[in-house]
Amino acid sequence: MTAFLQRLGAGTLGITERVGRGHLFLLHVLGGFPGLLPRFGLVMKQIYASGVLSLLIVAVSGLFVGMVLALQGYNTLVDFGATESLGVVVSLSLVRELGPVVAALLFAGRAGSALTAEIGLMKATEQLSAMEMMAVNPLHRVVAPRLLGGIIAMPLLAAIFSAVGILGGYFVAVGLLGVDEGAFWSQMQAKVDLYEDIANGVIKSVVFGFVVTWIAVFEGYDAVPTSEGVSRATTRTVVHASLAVLGLDFILTALMFGDE
């Protein structure tokens, strides 16, 4: 019994300490943001690494998700004779929910794991130590541009996911199922609100981008500097970031759309 309590206590202390460390780490990294303004090239490089290089997987997934949404939506709507609303169903699902969430999950798997592995290996090969000895703060030079790059790239990826998804839905609905093209677009235009739907979706994806990248860079920076340590950290990034995205999505959805 005592042993169990001891383990429980040690576990809780361990988690609390790590959470604390993660927040202190974030504070130091944010301190490096103002210094990035005159050297925005560093951030651009990271937007390319985590954003542009994730484009293919995000676009392809978006296309298929949109196509499936149209198929499934059609089957339900056709019973009510409301297939003209298919455009609204597809676009609202994508813009409000699936765009930000699925893109963030893909982002965690594609870019988050890469960030953790990169920073973890930089630590293991003493590159971060070498920077410190060259009087360059690695939190400002290495971590800050990656965090900001992730925050900027994520909403763009989510937007592309939604846009490609809507196109996929259009091909299936109009091309395959024979839904009226004019109705598909005009209903969408009438029902999707710029602030209520699109802005809230963008806010979600900014929050997800921030959290996923924060977890990824922290896990890399905090990794045990061995091959095993880096591999564990990479796994943790994907698991923790995905769970965080899903949990936060519920909270954000409740806050944004809970009172409708």
Add this chain to the structure above:
Amino acid sequence: MPEAWVRIRGLHYARGEQVIFDGIDMDIPRGRLTAIMGPSGTGKTTLLRLIGGQLRPDAGSVEVAGQNVSALRSKALYRLRQRMGMLFQNGALLTDLSVFENVAFPLREHTRLPERMIRDLVLMKLHAVGLRGARELMPAQLSGGMARRVALARAIALDPEMVMFDEPFTGQDPISLGVLVSLLRRLTDALGLTSLMVSHDVQESLSIADYVYVISEGQVVEHGTPAALRRSTSPWVQQFLQGQSDGPVPFHYPAPDYRADLLAEAP
């Protein structure tokens, strides 16, 4: 002897249960080449990290250029580090940058020199280590020895007052070894550099060092000029200098009796 650039007094440092340094006093003179020697695992690299302020001593003090390193706030520590260079054991080159950009890195971070001047400076440093022609290569394309030479060029890029070399000779072929040994000596003399070298290559170290510290088991076992060290009567120092397997220093990590260990039941 010139004044000390690094002054270490009563240094204690432990990693968990393991005591690495148990009250060490050391003076690294300005403008000289000092070698710190000792068997593997005696904490030579740890000592360099303590001097560079990456680790904090448990007790005692490390003074660099008259400033107590462990008491410095991070801004002041970073300012002090601009006056030191360090060559890491494996080079620690930034793998996403080319050889040229690696050497240019400290210049770009700390100066606002025009691109032309940066190029000239980088090529001069690379020429000194014989790798001007390798400027376009990426670190992954370099051998271990070449990577260490690029790292050396990077360590002296800002013309620091002191450079710390962590095992500079390991993995060098005989030709680059010879060049590197004389380069270290010439750098020290020509730039008035305070050089601190950690090594267990006895002959190379003794041939160029002005002063030598030998450490083992957390203590300074012997120190003096290479000539004085060769004359040392300490059996420990003689065993180390001549690389004998038999002597006061055990080759084996502490272990139970060999025979009893082999005959014991497997767990």
